[in-house]
Amino acid sequence: MTLQCGQRVLSLDTPQIMGILNVTPDSFSDGGHLLSNEGLLHDRLLERAAQMVADGAAILDIGGESTRPGAAPVSLQEELDRVMGAVQLIASRLDVILSIDTSTPKVMREASQAGAGLLNDVRAFSREGAMAAAVASHLPVSLMHMPDEPDRMQKQTEYVDVVTDVKAFLVHRIAACREAGIAKDQMMIDPGFGFGKTVAQNYEMLRRLQEFASFDLPILVGVSRKSMIGAITGRPASERVVPSAVLAVIAVARGASVIRVHDVAETADALGVWQATEGEL
Numbered sequence: 001m002t003l004q005c006g007q008r009v010l011s012l013d014t015p016q017i018m019g020i021l022n023v024t025p026d027s028f029s030d031g032g033h034l035l036s037n038e039g040l041l042h043d044r045l046l047e048r049a050a051q052m053v054a055d056g057a058a059i060l061d062i063g064g065e066s067t068r069p070g071a072a073p074v075s076l077q078e079e080l081d082r083v084m085g086a087v088q089l090i091a092s093r094l095d096v097i098l099s100i101d102t103s104t105p106k107v108m109r110e111a112s113q114a115g116a117g118l119l120n121d122v123r124a125f126s127r128e129g130a131m132a133a134a135v136a137s138h139l140p141v142s143l144m145h146m147p148d149e150p151d152r153m154q155k156q157t158e159y160v161d162v163v164t165d166v167k168a169f170l171v172h173r174i175a176a177c178r179e180a181g182i183a184k185d186q187m188m189i190d191p192g193f194g195f196g197k198t199v200a201q202n203y204e205m206l207r208r209l210q211e212f213a214s215f216d217l218p219i220l221v222g223v224s225r226k227s228m229i230g231a232i233t234g235r236p237a238s239e240r241v242v243p244s245a246v247l248a249v250i251a252v253a254r255g256a257s258v259i260r261v262h263d264v265a266e267t268a269d270a271l272g273v274w275q276a277t278e279g280e281l
Contacts, residue, residue: 003140003185005097005139006112008117012258018259018261020262023045023083058097061120061260062087062090063083064081064107069150079104100112101120103126103127103130108134118142120220123144141182147195170189170212189215189217209251224240224262229243245267249271
């Protein structure tokens with residue numbers, strides 16, 4: 001299984017790591033690390049990106065708008081400045097697939113023209129104009145489940161059955177993509193861990209992750225440092241590296257193709273040990 005990500009091909013014969021680069025002041029774990037009041041911290045951003053690639057990230061996911069629970073929206077110009085600054089800096093210096101974590105059509109269009117290779121939308125291209133921008137980009141897309149906007153989503157956690165309901169949502173969004181002209185072999189799905197789900201619902205989705213294999217699409221999982229870990233361990237986000245790596249291995253063992261993480265080296269080590277145990281060296 002492969003995805004044609006612009007000029008680069010992403011092979012999914014083995015699990016791949018997506019490193020998180022949040023160029024935001026308020027993301028839940030790493031907000032403000034790569035952005036100051038004056039704008040992007042260019043040297044720090046490039047150093048962070050290069051280290052992630054060296055540690056084993058096949059994809060870097062650049063986001064200019066926080067989507068943590070309760071997050072407020074940002075202006076178009078703010079998001080555009082953050083994302084495009086990062087894309088232009090990294091695309092010219094590193095050989096890596098750049099994913100753009102956005103729901104904003106103009107950001108999608110400009111990033112795809114500047115060298116992005118994947119569009120990752122937490123709103124599954126439901127915002128007005130987003131689907132058209134995705135089609136025009138000719139890039140693969142990742143469709144995530146989120147029941148409402150970030151500032152309201154944790155009030156929308158009522159499901160008849162969380163896995164069945166999330167799958168029904170994804171069926172609808174996949175159909176919308178196909179109708180718009182996006183080929184099935186250019187799609188990836190993301191159940192949306194932490195987005196409008198309780199702790200128990202997150203763990204139930206992870207336990208039943210193999211049920212999402214019925215789509216015959218790559219599965220993206222993002223559980224890195226999330227509150228579902230804090231609820232079990234009592235540790236703050238900065239101290240959730242080890243359990244994040246454990247959840248990454250569990251997700252891959254249950255069918256995930258791409259793992260979205262803050263801590264690339266630790267995740268790569270954990271997956272390497274798991275692959276050796278499974279005889280996949």
